[in-house]
Amino acid sequence: MIPENLAVERGVSAGDAWVTVEPANIHEALSALKDGGFRLLVFLTCVDHLADSSKEWPARYEVVYQLRDMETREQLRVRTFIDGDPPHIESAYDLFPPANWDERETYDMFGIVFDNHPDLTRILMPDDWVGHPLRRDYPVGGEVVEFSEEHERWQTAPEKA
């Protein structure tokens, strides 16, 4: 199981157990959990807590790892909070191979940079896309028509415009 000195906070949300760790310790914590039996990374994603007034959040981005022990059928959600522009966190790809595409997706959608990832490129959006669509400050709807002149202007990075 997770060493006590790594866990910052524990809790249960709607029946799901979770544990918060410091972002600097994430690789160590996941590695310990993997050795403790949580061998499957079900998914990895991010939640953007921009202007979320439901409680006091330590940082804007919450990176979430859902782990499962397929023998005992136990599940655990590991959460860590990061900030920064862009936010950085250690990749879990070497521990859990399925994290490869999940991390690429999280980078694509939220702009989280996973350090030591073998190929951190966009996966769902086009390679030259500007912005990270699932961030809460990215507008929903109102995108201009693709291949139009406006689209070209809209999709030009500010430093190049």
Place this chain on the structure above:
Amino acid sequence: MTAEIGQGITVAKTGEQGAFGGELLTINFGPHHPSTHGVLRLIVDLDGEQVRRLTPVIGYLHTGIEKQAEALRWQQAVVVTDRHDYLSPPINNLAYALAVEKLLGVEVPPRANALRVIMSELTRLASHLVWLGTSGIELGASTMLMYCFRERDTILDMNEEISGFRMHTSYIRPGGVMADTTPRFLEMLDKFVRTMPSNIDEYEALLTMNPIFRSRTIGIGMLPAEDAKVLGATGPMLRGSGVAWDLRKSMPYSGYENYDFEIATSDMCDCYGRYLVRIKEMREAVKILRQALDRLPDGPINIDDRKVLPPPREELETSMEAVIHHFKLFTEGYTVPPGDVYVAVESGRGENGCYVVSDGTHKPRRVKFRAASFVNLQPLERMAMNHMVADMVAIIGTADTVLGDVDR
């Protein structure tokens, strides 16, 4: 074993020599190739006709479903869940509905659970039928498509009868289901359950001992159990490698623990094994449908909570309270207590999960779909390595990825 998988786009350098004395050739497979079941692009390095490297490129069907769900109210977001895995909409609805219900802390009545199981199993059958038909046609058995779509159409007719919609039913909603059964639906279902086993025999007669089909699938696309587990494969991909893991048994939901059925597995670990698993699963689904139909409990199909579900139409004419609830629900929606929850259900393709985060407002803060196809596509390189380029068609086919699910 895992370090060499998925190292990004690795294109053969000019002049790189293959084992047969020729240069490696990089080709583009798809995105519009019919055998990719959608728009999947593969960059393949070929040595002669053998696959040496393979990089899937996805995102061609990305429609921003998760972003849209954040912009919709809780009850409206059901509609977008239909559309990611477009071959199994009710199962996607179920994952979302269970997640929202868990956050709300409500439990649906037994009849709603039974109807959810019926719709899930019908969907599983429909999804496997599409897979069987299209995979058959790719491997040269063109009759399969006709046979399979005949039964799939009956299932779509049943969808239409119960929900008014053939494909994107939005039938399963937080708090219950959309409508009760009609006598005609039960009649159709009964007839379907009686005729389906002999139809499955028909498919098996065409394929199981067919020498062409067997030689194109046996020993092709091997995925040993340990690799399947490490790479996170779920559903028939995992069970085809001999691991008896089915969420309906392992972590039951919606009352699946009350039904008598077996987990279909095969130790063959190849494309043929995955085919056998799906055929067995179809038979088990018919068994579940028969039990659900025989024991369909009476009673309400929705929870009795006017804050979550609208009051019945008749009540609006007599009760002021009902009018207020109706108005509030359709203008403002309902709020869900803050928190996050992950619910996983077994779809035709594997673990279809929904991770929902609520910040206590009328709209979800985050809805993440754990798409089975997205994860099941990653072992593709492992399976296709050193096979002929024509075998890739069988391998992609039996992985049964829905590209809408991969790209969301």
